[in-house]
Amino acid sequence: MRVAAYRKAHFNAAHRLHNPDWSDEKNREVFGLCNNPNYHGHNYELEVRVAGEVDPQTGYLIDLGLLRDIIYEEVELRFDHKNLNLDTEEFKNLIPSAEHICFVIWNLLRRRLDERYDLQVRLYETPRNFVEYPA
Numbered sequence: 001m002r003v004a005a006y007r008k009a010h011f012n013a014a015h016r017l018h019n020p021d022w023s024d025e026k027n028r029e030v031f032g033l034c035n036n037p038n039y040h041g042h043n044y045e046l047e048v049r050v051a052g053e054v055d056p057q058t059g060y061l062i063d064l065g066l067l068r069d070i071i072y073e074e075v076e077l078r079f080d081h082k083n084l085n086l087d088t089e090e091f092k093n094l095i096p097s098a099e100h101i102c103f104v105i106w107n108l109l110r111r112r113l114d115e116r117y118d119l120q121v122r123l124y125e126t127p128r129n130f131v132e133y134p135a
Contacts, residue, residue, distance in 0.1 A: 004051040011080035015096040045124035
């Protein structure tokens, strides 16, 4: 029996969208308010989808307590109440766009989960704007 299980999480973080190879003018033109030199923040909502075969001995696809702990350790502790540009190694040289944040989170979780699971991450930057990896 193949099913999908979901876990939601939340974190708050600040960031600035800025390409250091571009002029300040081009950065403002492309990123607008998101290029604020003093940064800006979001209340990120995360949905993690794990899919695969249910274990007939436990009735579980995955222990959701274990998934909760992995998300807490890999995402919430790492990014919550942080300036992504300044406080994290993951975004020292990577623009912390929602797309990049989602991909980074997917990689952090992927390395902790058994390969038998399919993994998908959806990240809401605002209630109306979200990204998903893999698409």
